[in-house]
Amino acid sequence: MTAFQPRVFSGVQPTGNLHLGNYLGAVSRWVPLQDQMETIFCVVDLHAITASFPEQGELQSATREVTAAYMAAGIDPKKSIIFNQSQVRAHAELAWIFNCVARMGWLSRMTQFKEKAGKNRENASVGLFAYPNLMAADILAYRATHVPVGDDQKQHLELTRDIAQKFNNDFADRIKELGVGVPNPTPSPELPEELYFPITEPMITGPATRIMSLRDGTKKMSKSDPSDLSRINLTDDADSIAKKIRKAKTDPDALPSEIKGLEGRPEADNLVGIYAALAGHTKEEVLKDFGGEQFSAFKPALADLAVAKLAPLTKEMRRLTSDPAEIDRILKDGAEKAAAIADPILADVRKIIGFLDVA
Numbered sequence: 001m002t003a004f005q006p007r008v009f010s011g012v013q014p015t016g017n018l019h020l021g022n023y024l025g026a027v028s029r030w031v032p033l034q035d036q037m038e039t040i041f042c043v044v045d046l047h048a049i050t051a052s053f054p055e056q057g058e059l060q061s062a063t064r065e066v067t068a069a070y071m072a073a074g075i076d077p078k079k080s081i082i083f084n085q086s087q088v089r090a091h092a093e094l095a096w097i098f099n100c101v102a103r104m105g106w107l108s109r110m111t112q113f114k115e116k117a118g119k120n121r122e123n124a125s126v127g128l129f130a131y132p133n134l135m136a137a138d139i140l141a142y143r144a145t146h147v148p149v150g151d152d153q154k155q156h157l158e159l160t161r162d163i164a165q166k167f168n169n170d171f172a173d174r175i176k177e178l179g180v181g182v183p184n185p186t187p188s189p190e191l192p193e194e195l196y197f198p199i200t201e202p203m204i205t206g207p208a209t210r211i212m213s214l215r216d217g218t219k220k221m222s223k224s225d226p227s228d229l230s231r232i233n234l235t236d237d238a239d240s241i242a243k244k245i246r247k248a249k250t251d252p253d254a255l256p257s258e259i260k261g262l263e264g265r266p267e268a269d270n271l272v273g274i275y276a277a278l279a280g281h282t283k284e285e286v287l288k289d290f291g292g293e294q295f296s297a298f299k300p301a302l303a304d305l306a307v308a309k310l311a312p313l314t315k316e317m318r319r320l321t322s323d324p325a326e327i328d329r330i331l332k333d334g335a336e337k338a339a340a341i342a343d344p345i346l347a348d349v350r351k352i353i354g355f356l357d358v359a
């Protein structure tokens with residue numbers, strides 16, 4: 001190979017309900033990439049057991065639901081590989097190897113682990129600590145070059161780059177000897193001339209990558225927030241969407257007519273951002289229309305827009321999830337295609353490390 005093949009990899013965890021933040025911040029942004037390069041979209045079920053093991057049956061329904069959301073949003077199984085992580089062995093195998101590449105110090109600095117483990121670190125699973133190594137394995141098992149994610153995942157992507165870099169350095173001689181490397185596209189003193197793993201580019205796109213809670217504009221919209229009013233789920237009907245927007249926290253002032261006026265007003269900023277993302281406009285354009293208006297006028301307009309945009313999506317999700325066998329068929333096909341890319345990469349990695357090959 002003379003260059004890394006441009007390839008996108010991204011994923012969402014099948015835990016709880018998918019919400020507006022997942023849709024606007026991630027899945028909807030993947031859709032146009034399908035026409036630009038090879039795209040692989042994964043339902044990361046191995047990541048979904050790091051906090052705790054879900055009840056029997058929950059992983060199955062949540063995995064099908066996320067798959068349906070991908071497709072309802074416009075991810076086309078004819079253009080993209082769609083599969084669930086646990087069905088392709090390469091992820092777990094490469095994650096183990098990366099457990100031995102990454103350093104304790106690197107992982108100890110991950111802010112998401114600190115947040116998720118909270119005060120009770122001693123009781124967090126080892127899997128939660130090693131979560132970012134599995135994410136690096138997801139990406140690098142395909143030697144993916146581009147990873148579209150929300151900005152909360154930036155630190156994990158930097159770790160992925162550090163792992164790739166250390167592997168490329170530590171095994172530079174073997175990679176060359178075996179002839180499995182790719183010329184380093186951006187030569188630098190820190191990296192060898194030939195790389196096995198690409199130094200993946202984060203694609204953190206657009207203004208609405210961060211959709212915040214409807215109850216607290218400083219917290220990310222999250223499926224783990226105990227208040228269902230904090231998020232708009234992709235399974236919510238029109239009435240609940242309207243109700244949640246009506247009840248969304250705001251401040252007493254009218255909307256400003258310029259973006260500067262949103263500073264220090266996280267809830268107002270978030271609602272304007274959601275409107276902008278749903279309408280496909282910039283926040284400036286939204287403020288041109290609504291500057292000077294009270295929330296009592298803006299919220300109904302936002303509710304109407306949200307219902308109009310999300311109703312077709314939720315309807316299509318319901319149609320797709322009513323035929324689980326068809327979803328499973330698509331995932332099976334995707335897993336076969338994914339394994340066809342990842343298995344030879346893992347075979348290279350075993351050779352590079354130097355395991356005795358008895359096949």
Ligand code: TRP
Pocket residue numbers: 009010011012013044047134135138139147148149153156
């Ligand atoms: N950690 C990501 C999140 O919580 C999900 C994820 C797992 C992922 N593996 C990935 C995203 C690989 C991009 C690439 O959003």
